[in-house]
Amino acid sequence: MAHHHVEVAVQGPWSLATSRAFWEGFTPSALPAREGEALQATFLVEGEWRRASVSVTQRGATAVLSLSGAGDLDLAAAQVSRFLSLDVDGRAWTEVGARDPVIAAAQASLPGLRPCGFYSPYEAAAWSVLSQRIRVTQAAALKASLSRDGVFPAPAELLGLSLDLPGRKPEYLRAVAEAALDGLLDAVTLRSMKPAAAVLAVQQVKGLGPFAAELVVLRGANAPDAVPHNESRLTDEVAHRYGRPLAEVSEAWRPYRTWAAVHLRVLRERRLAGLVAASSG
Incomplete structure (x- = not known):
């Protein structure tokens, strides 16, 4: 079995701990919670459809990918960077928060979160x-x-x-x-x-x-800048927090509209969980 070590210079805010916590709670991925700091996953390398495993650790602004498997591990590394949003230049993400106080609060609540998607x-x-x-x-x-x-x-x-x-x-x-x-x-x-x-x-x-x-x-595909038009829970959260339509509000989120939408979905889940806890307390 081949082994490969790749270091990815992540541009802009990123916290492996925050992103890992998000992904381990992302039901479709069904990642088991593991001991230690590394994010570990086994997946199919897209196109080849052969297995690869990765252990991701963070060293400052660098993501360290330790890969193994039978497939093309360079392709696997690119795929990991994509599904963890490490391939996106996030240096202007803080500017979105400067334009939008709701997103600023979300960024503060979820420091360094990069949306983690499906493997493919x-x-x-x-x-x-x-x-x-x-x-x-x-x-x-x-x-x-x-x-x-x-x-x-x-x-x-x-x-x-x-x-x-x-x-x-x-x-x-x-x-x-x-x-x-x-x-x-x-x-x-x-x-x-x-x-x-x-x-x-x-x-x-x-x-x-x-x-x-x-x-x-x-x-x-983890496209970073798109607005989901058929996600009712996001539409409801935008109405709750802004009192304005999603299409209007989301203009201030460019070029990270997907990122902003994911942050708001996380905040919604936390808010509703808090309401449930308050009502049962």
């Missing part, structure tokens, strides 16, 4: 299918039942499985697998497109509507 658009698309019309906990159980040693099946492997899943999920999962093999869910390609165009392209895959397509682009 393929896995984001598969999650979108699995989570349609059922609870997140049920979807996570379905995902776990399909996974092998915690890793979701490669597209070709998924096509060969007998999928005992409710509704049209088997049909839609196969469509996702075929789209991944055809390159329609390639992260580099989707990131190179304008987000709106990428969302439309993803909707060509059977079973992926507007909400799912946004998830694939914003959290699968």
Whole structure:
């Protein structure tokens, strides 16, 4: 098994501890909480669909990636940088807070958070299918039942499985697998497109509507500057905190609109959890 060591100079604010805490609580990733400071993950290298493992540590402004696996570990390193948002120049992120006091408060509450996404658009698309019309906990159980040693099946492997899943999920999962093999869910390609165009392209895959397509682009390809138009919880939080429409408010968030949206979603979950605790106290 090959081993590879990569150091990534992260531009702008970044805290591995904050980002790791966010991701370990991000149900689709289902990362187990581990001892120590490193963020550890095993995933499929996009395109090759071979396993790679990574241990990520932080040394000042440098992310240290220790990789191993049978696939192309340079590709794996680029993929890790993408799904941890280490590849985004975040030096102007503090300026968004200077323009928007709500975002400034979110930045202070979540110091150094960089949105951590799915390992790939393929896995984001598969999650979108699995989570349609059922609870997140049920979807996570379905995902776990399909996974092998915690890793979701490669597209070709998924096509060969007998999928005992409710509704049209088997049909839609196969469509996702075929789209991944055809390159329609390639992260580099989707990131190179304008987000709106990428969302439309993803909707060509059977079973992926507007909400799912946004998830694939914003959290699968981890595009940093797009507004989710079909995320009702974000729309509600913006209405609560600003009293103005999302489309108007989000202009001040450029070029980190996805980042701002993720921060607000985290604040919403904390706020609602606080309300529940207060009402039961």
